[in-house]
Amino acid sequence: MDENFRTIDKFKDKYLSELFEFLMIPSISSDPIHKSDVEKCAKWLAKHIETIGFKDTRIIQTEGHPIIFANFDKIDTNKKTFLIYGHYDVQPVDPLDEWRSPPFEPEIRNGKIFARGSSDDKGQLFVHLKAIESLRQFGELPVNAKLIIEGEEEAAMNNLDGFIKSNSELLQCDAVLISDTEWFSDDLPSICYSLRGIGFMEVTVYGPNRDLHSGSFGGAVDNPVIVLSQIIARLKDNYGRITVPGFYDDVVELDEIERSVFSSLPLDEEKFFSDIGLKIGNGEIGFSVLERIWARPSLDVNGIYGGYTGEGSKTIIPSKATAKISIRLVPNQNAKDIINKTVNFIKNLVPPTVNIDIKFYEGANPILINRNSSAIQAAISAFKNSFSKEPVFIREGGSIPIVEQFVDYLKKPVVLLGLGLPNDNIHSPNENFDINNFIGGIKASAYFMKEFSRS
């Protein structure tokens, strides 16, 4: 393996310059304006995959953005088969003025690659492509490699779901490998074994049929922004506990062993909050910060708008107001059930003076992975050998909705070989990816494939 690792070090600049090309394409999947960029990104990636040596590379058009599927070669039944998942789409970039360098002009500063998608998920996905490329230089791949790469992970679309459902034969494998999570801290390689699920809704309150002069009507009609605020205010208590009836019915309480593992992790709560500019946090009473993020559900308003939002004043009663709301779920909550309960609760809060419209998107259920599989054991070795550190088991507060599909339809172990770091600023301005984790990740991926091929 040492020679393989040296080769990877040698090609660092080549790998980086290829990644930069990938990062320069603004593949923002949730914004229709960028539809052609997403398409362009899919084409670039498919072509790149072919240059690595994949013999069967397909761009599959969907009602949304294209899926890329690739087979390295014909399946050798003597070898284990890996399915590598990733996504080539990225989050929107606003507020743009808070970026130190343009989001689609990658720049290296202090050993980190700054660009939208550098960590989530172009950089982490690219690691596995380069691992395969490097393994190939030493002869035949020790595994059968398949790729399934989507362009809708950051958008409210999920055409991949249908594709997985109808193509479980094509996707058959011994393990699914995903790098789309992060380490517990900068020097602690981590393997994630649980993800929160997600539900999403957009609530619009409609009042008068046009913006009204607040002098001529104020006091006699309800104000949609105030009604929406009153609804939002009633969704959580002062400590972040969600007030939707039945919301916590299916939440599995943590056992004492997991609580003690959580509490042994080196979390400096003061630093955790000061890093994000806060003195203190807020959350459910009786739970630590990690428990709140990893093993308790949460509800957030992601955005709100209504009425006059320009500079200065405009004294109107707005005709409508909208809030985007996301809910994070934990085992064994069911996304459909929770969305249903929340929508019904909101509907009951609406006074007869306004109308309401609630759009909701199918969410993802939370995930719990068996920590004893041979795939997970191979991942532990890979991290130990590539980063010279014993990895830890962690959970993740975020969601990778597609993991649920792999679990449900392929019924094979999923390995979350995350390479992100806590300050990668994913979904925020100045997203970045540590070059050490990029190169170390390529080594870990190569090591993992060899190791698992022998298990």
Place this chain on the structure above:
Amino acid sequence: MDENFRTIDKFKDKYLSELFEFLMIPSISSDPIHKSDVEKCAKWLAKHIETIGFKDTRIIQTEGHPIIFANFDKIDTNKKTFLIYGHYDVQPVDPLDEWRSPPFEPEIRNGKIFARGSSDDKGQLFVHLKAIESLRQFGELPVNAKLIIEGEEEAAMNNLDGFIKSNSELLQCDAVLISDTEWFSDDLPSICYSLRGIGFMEVTVYGPNRDLHSGSFGGAVDNPVIVLSQIIARLKDNYGRITVPGFYDDVVELDEIERSVFSSLPLDEEKFFSDIGLKIGNGEIGFSVLERIWARPSLDVNGIYGGYTGEGSKTIIPSKATAKISIRLVPNQNAKDIINKTVNFIKNLVPPTVNIDIKFYEGANPILINRNSSAIQAAISAFKNSFSKEPVFIREGGSIPIVEQFVDYLKKPVVLLGLGLPNDNIHSPNENFDINNFIGGIKASAYFMKEFSRS
């Protein structure tokens, strides 16, 4: 007077085409982007005033937008002196896509002039200029005419205040004439004797120093949008009664006579609400719609924004959220006192998990005008003769902050000779001004000047 009226009818097309020129200048005072348009509008207006025959026309630069002052001629001490006030600035135009014709391309449909500012206040102001022009064709003006026209009425600026304070000599007069209010209904000429005051604030809640991933942080930190919503939700009860302590301390309750005058006015509540797309309204228990709008204070959120407001989803915890809030005041509430009480109340609602910033703007106190002055009596005659209808006394829920200054510093009767109609859509898309009220208004203004000059 009949000949004068016939002349006014004859020049209708000329008056309209001049008004159109005035309306085509997008003098949006609250938006810095339009600063040069406001300047251009002031210049156009000053030039137009000179063509009418004003011998002394001045454009007075301020820290904000220019004030126009004009004297028709040297003061003849045998004549009464009128000061006509108006404003040449207009409200912003968004949402632009709801306009049937572009806001700054005046268009006549169904006998109405559609354009931003047509009613509020360019059209109503122009009435008096054309009245003077028409009176002048029959010889000397029966009055000394002065104009004071500002460009900041729709913005959170008030350089006119300072000008009035330092120039009470220059502005000396026997009555102030203002057309910036509306009739009770389409066929009921109305004289307004009371205005609500106004206070304005912009509240921003600051949370984390950047937008956070709602998966990685949700459940452990407070969400600025939710905190702002909780604050807004606590400002009013379910019936629109404001919960700020001491808010109603100085409110003068209506006496039985005024309540009975209000209730005799032909308000079709069902139509009132259906015109604005509502089945029912909402407001303080124990008060009629007119009482709520005219004689009770109100609080509205004019706009709110925070986090992701684009299409689709972006599952973040926003770093901040802002609400624009306006308060309408009634006699004898004091704007400074009410703003102070509201700001303190809001500050006490803020949890220690976020920071808050409150910007507030000096408001205007509410106004109550003596209905027995000779100026008001002349206004009654003018309306009766120009529109062949007995006018009614009404109040107005809106505010004309400058009226307070005229009352305080000039100490002369103020006549609110409003010419707007209830469906003029001021401050909204498709603002319009009825041509009959434009032409009839010119007659009423001319009649009023003659009548008052004899009193």
